Amino acid sequence: MKWMPEAEEAIKKVPFFVRKRVRARVEKEANETGKPAVSLADVKATQARYLTRMSSEIKGYQIETCFGPSGCPNRAIISDELINQIEADVKKEDLLGFLKQSVQGNLKFHHEFRITLADCPNACSQPQIKDIGIIGACAPVVTDEPCSLCEACVEACKEDAILIDPEKEVPVIDDSLCLKCGKCIPVCPTGTLMEGQKGYRVQLGGKLGRHPQLAKELPGIYDENRVMEIVKDCLRFYKDNSKQGERFGQILTPADFEAFAARYKT
Ligand code: SF4
Ligand code: SF4
Ligand code: SF4
Structure with a gap:
């Protein structure tokens, strides 16, 4: 859908951790009302609705990709199905229910578990600061x-x-x-x-916030099945060890990371 320049500028100012969702919502609402292009007013109206209903927008996880599937020529691997498979598995984990039980007070976006896939090492979807970052290789x-x-x-x-x-x-x-x-x-x-060898590099435990840290990389290039196993293993570890909404990177000690690395050494 076409975006007016002022609308594009406005969406860039939405906090990065909700920008993708707000952008998708703006387009959906503009589409539903038959607009030919997204205007500044559309962005403001949707943003206001989104932010006032923030707690109901939290789903317990964030899963995203880079723009590779839109036809980026830099893709090291075509990964279109992997992210859907990961999302299907993550949904089964009921992370929202888990967070509601473990976090005292209101849930916030920063509590959500984040997984991203970048189709090449340019890493446009910022895998280095996600709980699990997957990079095409x-x-x-x-x-x-x-x-x-x-x-x-x-x-x-x-x-x-x-x-x-x-x-x-x-x-x-x-x-x-x-x-x-x-x-x-x-x-x-x-x-x-x-x-x-073609597949995915996997990085674990990245985060921003008050104590930011870059994710650490497991020692291999993995096929899709192995990536799915790693994701499931990480979610198990997270649910076993995160007691009050701590991020994966907070609870993953160096020894825990080494244990993951030994398990997934190729
Ligand atoms: S991470 Fe690589 S493939 Fe994905 S959008 Fe960026 S440059 Fe393109
Ligand atoms: S040697 Fe490695 S980093 Fe250099 S272009 Fe080839 S794949 Fe990329
Ligand atoms: S491997 Fe040899 S032939 Fe191939 S691009 Fe490099 S220098 Fe040229």
Whole structure:
């Protein structure tokens, strides 16, 4: 749906943790009233209604994706079904009921459990500050096809993770620098670099607030089934250990994280 420039400006000022929901609500309400475009007045009216009914808007979790499914060319993996599967599983956990029992006083948005999926390491949906951040990954693999030494892969890699060995005439990838964005693969004209492991990196325990912390990454690239297992495992841990609405990152000690990392070592 078309948005007037003033409406776009206004929605950017809505607090980031509810912006996506308010935006969706504005569009829905404008659509229902047959508006051809979203105006500033539409944003203000919906925002006012949303904020006055905030407690009834809380559903216990927030699940979102980056804009990859809208056709972003940077996607390292096509993940359209994964987020729906995760949401279906999370719904079964009744996190709203859990939070109502454990939190004293009114529930707030910051109590909700947050999961996000970004389809590439550019991480537009901010996986590093979510309870569970999932990042699309496509790792290159060096094949036996002769390298033409064109260095297109070196130029494509923003991480300086590829060097060409001048004696052996092969690309060498530094795994500690490689973010698995997959950008070096399609530029290789000879097939010396091809798609290797494809899946998802998973980060746990990120949060903002008074004591912000970045999520820590599990040691692997996982397929969709494994990601679903990790999500379920994290929710189990969260419900067992969060007693008064503490965020996942607050209750996940370094030892707990190491236990997760050992369980999901590949
Ligand atoms: S995270 Fe990557 S795929 Fe997703 S919108 Fe950003 S650049 Fe595109
Ligand atoms: S996958 Fe991305 S980060 Fe890794 S070597 Fe290729 S371009 Fe560099
Ligand atoms: S893009 Fe392919 S052919 Fe060119 S230097 Fe890299 S590996 Fe070799």
